[in-house]
Amino acid sequence: MAKKKIMYECLACGYESPKWLGKCPSCGAWNQMEEKPADIVAAEGKDQINVQTSKQRQEGSALKLDEIEYTQEDRMSTDFQEFDRVLGGGVVEGSLVLIGGDPGIGKSTLLLQVAMQLAQKQKILYVTGEESFSQIKMRAERLELNNDNFYLLADTNLALIAREIQRLEPDMVVIDSIQTMSIPDHTGVAGSVSQVREATATLMRIAKSNRIAIFIVGHVTKEGNIAGPRMLEHMVDTVLYFEGEKHNRFRILRAVKNRFGSTNELGVFEMLDVGLKEVGNPSQLFLEERIPGATGSTVVAALEGTRTILAEVQSLMTPTVYGTAKRTASGIDYQRISLLLAVMEKHCGLLVQNQDAFFKITGGIKLDEPAIDLAIAMSIASSYWNKPTQVDDCYIGEIGLTGEIRRVSQIKERLKETAKLGFKRVFIPMNNYQDLKDVFDIEIVPVKTIQEAVRKVFPR
Incomplete structure (x- = not known):
């Protein structure tokens, strides 16, 4: 019987090596190599390539630039002008947006308020993997928010979440957070490099194929970078950072990547007892x-x-x-x-x-x-x-x-x-x-x- 091959994958950046290494040669992280069977690694890469190739065949052959019909992307406007400004004019249908920030800075509060505002005219699904129904309900009551088009799901199984998205057909989905999501048939625990990478790829396919805007919350490391593989920021359409000091009432929403608007755009919010309030004239x-x-x-x-x-x-x-x-x-x-x-x-x-x-x-x-x-x-x-x-x-x-x-x-x-x-x-x-x-x-x-x-x- 042939000996089973083993591969090691860095939990910080996704670098693969045939042997265990104390220090990752790609990102320099220590003690982050995780054992993974090599046949599974090869199967994952093969499946991903097959999906991409089959999609390309369905789309047809290449087109000349003057043969392509340009259509302006549809945007959903919120009541937060600062939020719309950072996104480039509103939420783009079919976009995948990643928002990161320190723990307790107000990421979930911001997205809950935005989702409730959009629920006045759109159908919204809010998926939480870190809090219970009662916790979200309590926060919504504290913020004095309520709407019939707002649906809440507390689950971490991405297969069940995808099924619920197909059933509800929402206009916008919030995933809080991507590090808690898991795919049962995929190797690795929730939050590992392979799980985060595959979960983001799955959400990206859902967003693009169904024209659903998806916001995903990402944890940050001690250095202030979004946790997980660096390719996570390359996969999404927009990357937002929610910044500020915990003891300061001001919060800064900054765009560091935006395929639909200007980068380094800035939005200023003030944290109050009733939630976040936008600051129209920060100067x-x-x-x-x-x-x-x-x-x-x-x-x-x-x-x-x-x-x-x-x-x-x-x-x-x-x-x-x-x-x-x-x-x-x-x-x-x-x-x-x-x-x-x-x-x-x-x-x-x-x-x-x-x-x-x-x-x-x-x-x-x-x-x-x-x-x-x-x-x-x-x-x-x-x-x-x-x-x-x-x-x-x-x-x-x-x-x-x-x-x-x-x-x-x-x-x-x-x-x-x-x-x-x-x-x-x-x-x-x-x-x-x-x-x-x-x-x-x-x-x-x-x-x-x-x-x-x-x-x-x-x-x-």
């Missing part, structure tokens, strides 16, 4: 607690997708008591902080090597675009010299290593939002100013270098 909310005359505080008009958000940048420079200066940043990339501190020391004469530096973007949001450089640099100078900036000033611009202020994108949208919120003066790159032809109800100060900006903001 005003983020700036309402600014203290006039405070040092180290500046405002930047940053872009998040298609939206312009005014956020407060705070910095604190204080002499270090240790041999090495400490650097801490919240909401800003640490490497950007180190770069700007070096530029300010080289070109503006600030001796920051013996200063502890602390940075923060208020409101719990994260900014990573180049246009925030000038606001960070001005906050550094303000805190270092203990001189406040004017409360109605705004700063927009990217800073190069030689101290030049470089051009930024979509300057007109940034200026309109700045003027709308009552700011009197805005500092922008000189190259952007030369291209402006419109007249704005705000004083525009063009600057070419960081030295020029410092002289105009802190005249001596």
Whole structure:
């Protein structure tokens, strides 16, 4: 009798090896190799290929581009304008959307509210594998939600769930969460790489073939990434991250992948006792607690997708008591902080090597675009010299290593939002100013270098 072949599969990324390895060579995870019979692995791959090939034969031959009829995708609009904005204008029929976030951040609450809103005009199926009927009912009563078109199913067997979807024919399905779903005839336990991968593929086929929008909730790892194989994010149409601090009432819904809209789109929500409430003007909310005359505080008009958000940048420079200066940043990339501190020391004469530096973007949001450089640099100078900036000033611009202020994108949208919120003066790159032809109800100060900006903001 021939010896049965054994394969090992990494639970973190799905890498396969003929022998057990302590460290996965693909993702670097330790002690994640799971034993799996090789004949089953081969059978799974064969079945998947056969399904794809047979589907391609049914669809027919290739077409020229001008022979294809373009149809605008149908969207279902919710009462959450912030949610629709992140998705690109509404829920697309037949789309598969993955939403991830830290435990307790409000993923289930958000999807329950969205599902209840859509149930006013569509048939919705909410599948939970982590909570009971009574738990969902209790949350719905707390949120004061109820609708006759809302159906609830508490099960983890994907075969039974697919049968129920076929019976009800809903317009939208919510799966909470994908790590709890299992396929009985498939190897591995619920939450393993093989189960998550096959469950997502099954849901994708259901969504595409029946034109049903499916939302799946994904757990996240300690690093903040969605748990399971990385291919999970490649399989779905849209990937959303629900972010925020547990002790902060604001929540940020961010799109990092979207086949039907803009990526890096941002939606802001406020967590209240009665659920999540959308924030229509987050800029005003983020700036309402600014203290006039405070040092180290500046405002930047940053872009998040298609939206312009005014956020407060705070910095604190204080002499270090240790041999090495400490650097801490919240909401800003640490490497950007180190770069700007070096530029300010080289070109503006600030001796920051013996200063502890602390940075923060208020409101719990994260900014990573180049246009925030000038606001960070001005906050550094303000805190270092203990001189406040004017409360109605705004700063927009990217800073190069030689101290030049470089051009930024979509300057007109940034200026309109700045003027709308009552700011009197805005500092922008000189190259952007030369291209402006419109007249704005705000004083525009063009600057070419960081030295020029410092002289105009802190005249001596």
